[in-house]
Each structure stands twice: as structure tokens, then as C-alpha cells.
Amino acid sequence: MSLVLAPTAQDLLFREARTANTFTDEPVTEEQVQAIYDLVKFGPTAFNQTPLRVTLVRSAEARERLVAHMSEGNQAKTATAPLVAILSADNEFHEELPQLLPHFPQAKDAFFAERPVRENSAQVNAALQAGYFIIGVRAAGLAAGPMTGFDFAGVQKEFLDEDHSPLMVVNIGRPGDDAWFPRSPRLGYEQVITTV
Amino acid sequence: MSLVLAPTAQDLLFREARTANTFTDEPVTEEQVQAIYDLVKFGPTAFNQTPLRVTLVRSAEARERLVAHMSEGNQAKTATAPLVAILSADNEFHEELPQLLPHFPQAKDAFFAERPVRENSAQVNAALQAGYFIIGVRAAGLAAGPMTGFDFAGVQKEFLDEDHSPLMVVNIGRPGDDAWFPRSPRLGYEQVITTV
Numbered sequence: 001m002s003l004v005l006a007p008t009a010q011d012l013l014f015r016e017a018r019t020a021n022t023f024t025d026e027p028v029t030e031e032q033v034q035a036i037y038d039l040v041k042f043g044p045t046a047f048n049q050t051p052l053r054v055t056l057v058r059s060a061e062a063r064e065r066l067v068a069h070m071s072e073g074n075q076a077k078t079a080t081a082p083l084v085a086i087l088s089a090d091n092e093f094h095e096e097l098p099q100l101l102p103h104f105p106q107a108k109d110a111f112f113a114e115r116p117v118r119e120n121s122a123q124v125n126a127a128l129q130a131g132y133f134i135i136g137v138r139a140a141g142l143a144a145g146p147m148t149g150f151d152f153a154g155v156q157k158e159f160l161d162e163d164h165s166p167l168m169v170v171n172i173g174r175p176g177d178d179a180w181f182p183r184s185p186r187l188g189y190e191q192v193i194t195t196v
Numbered sequence: 197m198s199l200v201l202a203p204t205a206q207d208l209l210f211r212e213a214r215t216a217n218t219f220t221d222e223p224v225t226e227e228q229v230q231a232i233y234d235l236v237k238f239g240p241t242a243f244n245q246t247p248l249r250v251t252l253v254r255s256a257e258a259r260e261r262l263v264a265h266m267s268e269g270n271q272a273k274t275a276t277a278p279l280v281a282i283l284s285a286d287n288e289f290h291e292e293l294p295q296l297l298p299h300f301p302q303a304k305d306a307f308f309a310e311r312p313v314r315e316n317s318a319q320v321n322a323a324l325q326a327g328y329f330i331i332g333v334r335a336a337g338l339a340a341g342p343m344t345g346f347d348f349a350g351v352q353k354e355f356l357d358e359d360h361s362p363l364m365v366v367n368i369g370r371p372g373d374d375a376w377f378p379r380s381p382r383l384g385y386e387q388v389i390t391t392v
Contacts, residue, residue, distance in 0.1 A: 002227050002230070002231035004335065004336060005208060005335035005336075006202065010235055012200065014328075034385055037385050037388065037389060038385075042210045042379075042382065044215050050388075053389075055392060056390070058392065099381060100381060123323075125323070127323035130324055131326065131328050132327050132331070139201035146242075168242075183238075186237040186238065192246075192248065193249075193251075195254050
């Protein structure tokens with residue numbers, strides 16, 4: 001076996017984990033979200049910039065506002081998931097670099113003085129952290145349903161501000177009845193990996 | 197405990213895993229890379245587009261060319277890591293959508309006819325997959341050292357083409373002597389997560 005991670009953990013995080021389309025009523029607690037964050041916060045990012053921000057949509061009123069911005073095919077599951085999270089990138093993450101990179105606080109001005117550079121870096125590194133976050137949700141025994149089918153400008157205006165760009169919306173909970181579509185194919189090793 | 201994943205697996209993937217700066221001589225085999233890919237290929241992406249591509253730099257000649265494009269502080273570790281991988285985003289991923297999304301092959305033209313849309317989607321989804329890839333490297337008991345300190349245009353010209361945008365370079369291997377810097381701080385829960 002080439003992997004050290006136990007096969008049951010491989011199943012939990014990748015092989016049996018799936019993007020759920022239906023959920024049970026079981027709530028996702030604050031303690032679970034805290035445990036997920038306390039695990040995935042350690043995933044590496046460039047300059048330790050950790051630009052991912054998470055908005056938990058818990059009130060009925062906020063849920064209704066969010067559903068209105070989802071594409072039609074995503075509305076029913078977003079309305080019924082036990083918890084919905086808006087993942088966004090903080091384009092002003094550099095303000096936290098003195099805290100995050102105490103051995104090199106000059107990085108804030110040396111590398112991230114320009115907003116377009118920050119926006120690009122925030123998008124890439126927040127997406128990297130979204131990968132860790134989805135794995136973390138699965139580590140809590142929950143299904144994550146990431147979606148990009150929504151009105152990005154509408155969600156930004158409704159829930160965020162000009163310094164936070166939406167990245168994806170994630171439905172979180174225990175899978176319900178008929179939760180899965182058939183697994184779609186994946187690319188073969190030789191289509192993805194080349195050697196030079 | 198709010199997490200289902202075993203504490204030893206949590207340590208392996210997040211808490212004890214670190215970005216290594218030195219490595220032992222032990223090679224990273226083709227079998228290990230295959231096992232990593234066969235695990236992380238299942239991570240979700242939008243429209244199952246899976247735009248991440250990986251270039252394994254195995255020959256001495258290619259390694260030398262890559263090191264020349266790394267920033268000074270990254271050259272020594274890139275020269276000595278058992279395996280170096282260039283992660284890139286395939287901006288023409290839509291050509292594979294008929295294979296990847298057999299129930300909705302129209303997505304290729306309906307959503308991804310325009311190159312700027314593809315480039316943005318490829319960058320975000322390849323970064324998401326880079327998160328899965330780093331977790332997969334750790335699942336193999338190896339350290340991953342992701343780096344963005346290199347000449348992006350130079351690496352693209354030298355190793356890729358105009359349809360593949362470099363995302364990061366990752367050093368892979370078993371940690372050597374003095375492999376770790378002290379762990380940098382992370383943001384508190386309340387700095388990252390808000391509830392509405």
C-alpha cells in the first residue's frame with residue numbers, strides 16, 4: 001500500500017464522500033463548525049495569508065435571501081440543507097499579515113501593496129483553503145455540497161462587501177434519501193500527470 | 197468529539213503535517229504518485245471540470261531548468277527535494293467535459309465558450325484541487341512544500357504552453373534535518389467565521 005492514511009479514512013474523505021443533494025433534518029452544531037475550523041486552519045497558504053472567510057447562514061430570514069440568489073437547480077437543496085455556508089476571499093487579507101507572518105511583517109507592503117495582486121492571491125489561496133474546508137466537513141462525518149451556480153454580484157451585495165468576493169456556497173449536513181447522483185467519470189492518470 | 201476522522205489521521209493530514217524545507221534522499225515513487233492521484237481525483241469541482249494538471253520534474257536536466265526560475269529563497273530546497281511537481285490549470289479543460297460530464301455535455305458550449313470565463317474557472321477549481329492534492333501527498337506520509345515564489349511566465353514558457361497556467365510548485369518527500377520553521381499563527385474562529 002502506497003498510502004499511510006487508513007482505508008476507512010480514505011473512504012470518509014474521498015472515495016465514499018459525495019456531493020449530497022438531499023439532507024436529513026439533523027442540525028449542524030456550532031461545536032462541529034468550530035472543530036472543522038480548528039482542524040483545517042492549519043492547511044498551508046502562500047505567506048500564510050489564509051484569506052478564506054466563511055459566512056454561516058443560520059437565520060430563516062437570511063436563508064430566504066440567499067435562496068433567491070441561487071440558480072433554479074440549486075434552490076431546493078439550499079433551502080433544505082441543515083447548514084449553508086458562503087465561502088469568500090478577503091481581498092484585504094494583507095491587513096492581517098503582521099499577525100499571521102510575525103517573522104516577515106514587511107510582506108504586507110513588499111508583496112501586497114496593489115489591490116489587483118491581492119485579489120488574485122486571495123482568490124487562489126481561498127480556493128485552496130476551500131479544498132481543505134470541504135475535506136474538514138467530511139472529517140466531521142458530514143456531506144458537503146459545494147455550488148457555484150448563483151448570482152455572485154447579488155450574493156456579494158446581500159451578504160458581503162466590496163472587500164470580500166464570493167467563491168462558492170456549500171450545503172452541509174447528513175445525506176438524506178436519494179442524496180447522490182451517479183459518480184461522474186474522472187480523468188485517467190496519463191491525462192493529468194506528465195513527467196519531464 | 198465533533199470529528200469522525202481518527203485523531204492520528206487528523207495529525208497526519210493537518211496538525212503535524214508541515215511545509216518541509218529540507219528532505220531525506222528517499223525517492224518518491226511512481227506508485228506513490230499514482231496512489232495519491234487515485235485518491236484525490238474524487239474531490240469535487242464545478243461541473244466536474246477537474247482542470248488541475250501536474251508536471252513531475254524527474255530528470256536532472258529539467259530540475260536544473262526549473263531551479264533557475266525559482267526565487268532565491270526557494271532554489272536550494274527545489275534542487276534537493278526527492279520530487280518536484282509543477283501544478284497548473286488547464287484553460288482548455290472544457291474539451292474534456294463530454295468525457296467528464298456525460299449527462300450534460302452541453303455545458304462545454306453553454307457555460308465555457310469564452311476563454312476568460314474558462315481561465316477564471318480553471319484557476320479557482322485547479323486551486324481547489326491543489327488543496328486536495330496537498331492532503332493526498334500527506335496521506336502518503338510525505339511532506340508537501342507548496343511554493344509560489346517563482347517566475348510564473350518563465351515556468352510557463354519552459355514547461356507548459358499558453359493553455360496551461362502555472363499555479364504553484366510543490367516539493368515532495370520525507371522531511372530531513374531541521375525541516376520546519378516554527379508554526380506561524382492562525383486567525384481565530386471569530387476572525388474567519390461570521391453567522392447571519
